[in-house]
Amino acid sequence: MIDKTVPGTADAVAGVADGSTVMIGGFGRAGQPVELIDALIEQGAGDLTIVSNNAGNGDTGLAALLAKGRVRRMVCSFPRQHDSWVFDGLYRAGEIELEIVPQGNLAERIRAAGAGIGAFFSPTGVGTELAEGKEERTIDGRRYVLEYPIKADVALISAYRGDRWGNLIYRETARNFGPIMAAAATTTVAQVDEVVALGALDPEAVVTPGVFVNRVVAVAPRGWVQDGIFVGGVDIEGRPLEVLS
Amino acid sequence: MIDKTVPGTADAVAGVADGSTVMIGGFGRAGQPVELIDALIEQGAGDLTIVSNNAGNGDTGLAALLAKGRVRRMVCSFPRQHDSWVFDGLYRAGEIELEIVPQGNLAERIRAAGAGIGAFFSPTGVGTELAEGKEERTIDGRRYVLEYPIKADVALISAYRGDRWGNLIYRETARNFGPIMAAAATTTVAQVDEVVALGALDPEAVVTPGVFVNRVVAVAPRGWVQDGIFVGGVDIEGRPLEVLS
Amino acid sequence: MTRIGREELAQRIASDIPEGAYVNLGIGAPTLVANYLPSDLEVILHTENGLLGMGSAPAPGLIDPDLINAGKQPVTALAGAAYFHHADSFGMMRGGHLDICVLGAFQVSATGDLANWSTGAPGAIPAVGGAMDLAIGAKAVYVMTDLLTKAGESKLVAECTYPLTGVGCVSRVYTDHAVFDVTGGGFQVRELFGGTTVDELEQLTGLSLQLRIES
């Protein structure tokens, strides 16, 4: 029997090596696999390259990993946010490297890694300083720059529900980078609110087929959902307000 | 109010010009938009380039369009099937042009057109006669050939359910080329079994967002499904056998 | 000279968006445009973090942290919405499927170059997000901005001095003084607000401007 579920987040992140490239899902806080990041901090791997759209919010999740000095290099589209003080401090102190990638190129480069594409010509960034030094070509009268895949050793993502084959569904805009990162990493680890029985996920609605997923771990369900129904009751950072039911 | 639904298949295919490139969804008979093709035959456009995985089965659908002499050129991966006698005859008589594209390159080239990619390096076909004359490059020790997008003037696809914004869901392996063709054509026409109310399609499970769809037309429901449930009762060509209910 | 306020400008832009348009409203002032789209017309909003059919902000207590816009603010989803992942979302944009994108700007050049992601100031932390994708993706890119910086410099320029976001991508600029179309021959004044004249605009921008003639 195939069973990709693991009992706890420590098992889920076991074996991440120093120097690894780790993709971390999420757009801001939505879809950020906070429990997996906490486990990675505990696990101790360092000298990491992190690929993630942002560079952490507040003092938790990715920001906490950065604060521990575990990250050598960030590859992201938008590090600077109102609550990215941890990254900001490290960057200004020269303690972290940064590669800025336009968000759509970041997504497409990750997708290319998962889909076996060697490189692709993108119109995004043409003529800007982020395309400097990149190969340019005009195709059918439009200018493009050549972009290469971004692969990872490990992807840590957050989904809503999963099964023991690793099939995943997401929730709303928390889907964001999860499906493409799952396919771009050698080892993909998904935290889910709930592991459901094989066959419980509608095969028409599975977003990430299990072939892309190596480990699935159930974490505390998000507070704003009960039995799949939105019940409100939190603020934008997930702090409890009131429960409507 | 946005309403992309049209009353009949004649309205759905109105305006297709002679000389157009038309994508036709389907893999064999699964997902082939037979009613739209019948309407296109009636509409009369000729000198067409057809992009479709196969080159017609039996005497209906795409095969019927070919038999009418409306197609100048086929772009497909697998024209030769046990029941592709119409295409076979035209090809042997020198009455149709053929571009053979490996199936994955066909899919990715269609996807590239919809996603604004100028060209991409594919490992498929490297070193074969189908890559002759194509630009080749070695990236990270692997050989790739450069492949260009395939766009169309019109895409005719078959989905299962749609709404007035053009959102679509498909059914099983009849999904195949529909979602990528929808995004690669200037005008995309979808036949569906049923038009449902806006909001009736689960936004997590919509496969083709309405932005890619211009016209939606309801056709006779497939005989093997009642109220979304498979009821059997047909052979592989869709001919009635018995209804289990 | 009379200028119009930001809310009025948002309203002005909203009135140019036809029913059925697929629209992406950039972070900041452009998001105000959503407030002025007539509720009896259907305009479909795209947010690049994976949603088509975005609705307005939720009521307090109904905030769903999984449902946010590109500015990471809580939003809602309309009946008819669809979610998708980031590669699909940016493919939708890059592939030219959106009709209109409204963006802010530091500078717009007479050839439609846009600079809106970086002032190039030394020591600033670079952050581009989806700006470069938005700039080149939509069928029409509208810029919403004050005509002048706080220091009184024109944001309409012959050539951008700030780092570029996109080349030749802007089709129209809505400012507090006037609306400009970017044409092959530079900026054309499409509409003047209040008592502003083309002469005044030329003085403020230092550019040679043409008035659009209705044909």
Add this chain to the structure above:
Amino acid sequence: MTRIGREELAQRIASDIPEGAYVNLGIGAPTLVANYLPSDLEVILHTENGLLGMGSAPAPGLIDPDLINAGKQPVTALAGAAYFHHADSFGMMRGGHLDICVLGAFQVSATGDLANWSTGAPGAIPAVGGAMDLAIGAKAVYVMTDLLTKAGESKLVAECTYPLTGVGCVSRVYTDHAVFDVTGGGFQVRELFGGTTVDELEQLTGLSLQLRIES
């Protein structure tokens, strides 16, 4: 010399597929392998027309024309299945996510080149389907074939004379006479069926062959 039949060969291949493997079985003889996968082990079958978790053929009267395999035969879907479109399906393959692909062959060269899509015969209608994608996509590409053509010529060759499907892509060849691994130094005999000897194989193929030594 003793040869094994096609069904026995399918069974032999099935016994080399471990539980949990993601496998694509090509059109024709390779589809027979599915019949010999032990029912108590979970092996996940991919069909490139958009399904992972393919099950066996349906009972008569339960044929669903929307649910077919790459050979356009009716199939079923297991609990745990997922559907996807063609670009995602071939991305899954091309991206190296499938463990094993089993394909037929006209010829396999000593360097692992595969020819299985065209005999190059004049007048034949070319048709490649997914063959070239399958050939280069999976982590391991197994070929299932008779060792000899009906005319008695070896399908194992120094260099393919038929048009290629893929270059250096085959890792193992299962034939009715023996199983061969493709190594840096040519074909290595992994297993002999019945009384076949390496000498006989060398005579049949005209190739210099090594016997694999278990280490």
